[in-house]
Amino acid sequence: MAKSIGILTAGGDSPGLNAAIRAIGRNALNYPDMQVIGFRDGFRGLMENRTIRLDESTLSGILTMGGTILGTSRDKPRRMPVADKILDMTDKMLETYQKNHLDVLVCIGGGGTHKNAYHLAQSGLNIITLPKTIDNDLAMTDTSIGFDTALGIATEAIDRLHSTAHSHHRIIVVEIMGHNAGWLALGAGIAGGANVILIPEIPYDVEVVANAIRERSRQGKNFSIVAVAEGVLSKTQAAILQEAIEKKEKAETKEEKKLAKAEVKKIKAEQSEHLSALTRELESLTGLESRVTILGHLQRGGTPSAIDRLLATRLGTACVSLINEEQYGVMVAARGENVVAVPLEEVAGKRKTIPLDHSLLETARKIGISLGC
Ligand code: F6P
Numbered sequence: 001m002a003k004s005i006g007i008l009t010a011g012g013d014s015p016g017l018n019a020a021i022r023a024i025g026r027n028a029l030n031y032p033d034m035q036v037i038g039f040r041d042g043f044r045g046l047m048e049n050r051t052i053r054l055d056e057s058t059l060s061g062i063l064t065m066g067g068t069i070l071g072t073s074r075d076k077p078r079r080m081p082v083a084d085k086i087l088d089m090t091d092k093m094l095e096t097y098q099k100n101h102l103d104v105l106v107c108i109g110g111g112g113t114h115k116n117a118y119h120l121a122q123s124g125l126n127i128i129t130l131p132k133t134i135d136n137d138l139a140m141t142d143t144s145i146g147f148d149t150a151l152g153i154a155t156e157a158i159d160r161l162h163s164t165a166h167s168h169h170r171i172i173v174v175e176i177m178g179h180n181a182g183w184l185a186l187g188a189g190i191a192g193g194a195n196v197i198l199i200p201e202i203p204y205d206v207e208v209v210a211n212a213i214r215e216r217s218r219q220g221k222n223f224s225i226v227a228v229a230e231g232v233l234s235k236t237q238a239a240i241l242q243e244a245i246e247k248k249e250k251a252e253t254k255e256e257k258k259l260a261k262a263e264v265k266k267i268k269a270e271q272s273e274h275l276s277a278l279t280r281e282l283e284s285l286t287g288l289e290s291r292v293t294i295l296g297h298l299q300r301g302g303t304p305s306a307i308d309r310l311l312a313t314r315l316g317t318a319c320v321s322l323i324n325e326e327q328y329g330v331m332v333a334a335r336g337e338n339v340v341a342v343p344l345e346e347v348a349g350k351r352k353t354i355p356l357d358h359s360l361l362e363t364a365r366k367i368g369i370s371l372g373c
Helices: 017-029 043-048 090-099 111-122 147-168 183-192 206-218 235-250 254-271 275-286 296-300 306-324 359-366
Strands: 003-009 034-039 051-053 080-082 085-087 104-109 127-131 171-176 196-198 224-229 290-294 330-335 338-343
Touching (some): 003 306, 104 111, 147 224, 147 290, 147 306, 224 275, 275 290
Parallel strands (some): 003 104, 104 127, 171 290
Antiparallel strands (some): 034 051
């Protein structure tokens, strides 16, 4: 049966997106009655009906390219900035889908994209998603496109930071992405030989961190690498945030809710800027000169690792099989060596953080890494 496929990439870019687009496109073009178009810049391109034909020539030479040939954005169908207003543009997107006579829209993205894709599925579109995020925080899939590459980059960064930390007898606090999950920091921290790893799942105590560093000094190791996930909180900060969240949940009037929401936002913003304060505190508690390195978007850039290329290709081709079977409303998830279709309602709005009994935490502790508590 003839199939018209639309693809979009949304949310933060990540290595392996092009490999996924290529896999879907190449596999689909094997069928004489399938055709594929891409929408530019995520859900905004869907709203504005900005398309690109994905044929042999556009799909050629993109396997090793970072980013996404389609472009991306963080725009949401229900809260789209349009001419100084925030509007629900869902209907416009449904219109584009009809205009292009699509049979299915494939959305490749992370947590935000899955919420938006589920919304479009509930609005009547045939949707399939592919998991993409360097944060590895999507529920119901073992891993996501981009995570392995980012893990490699962050690990190499920690390797390289060792030279300066060691030569100058310094503490280097290195911030690693991950949104509100510690997968990237924990993985890169262990693989890169960090001495302390702080993750959002475990609020830290600065005294415990300082003690771990002082203990290293006593053993003659006058340098330390502290790998910090970007969403991390100290125990005190976690308690303040929790209180604000509870207040928000209990708020009754619209005004109270607005104030409480603003308070939570303010605390989160302040907390995201506390890295230099932590570094100064460690310096004064340990007597070791300290520096901060923020890896930032370097972690998402450049060519995808072989693992990500394989994952993207595997998920992309499985996606085409699902389209052939007309199995819609699902995410194409990686489970061990297998690929499985998971209903979108089991993914949308859920976040996969590190369980406190995860074996990697135990592994870290067993080799003497401090987790700050
Ligand atoms: O979700 C991927 C991610 O890189 C997070 O790790 C980070 O918090 C966020 O995106 C950064 O977003 P932006 O690219 O919009 O600054």
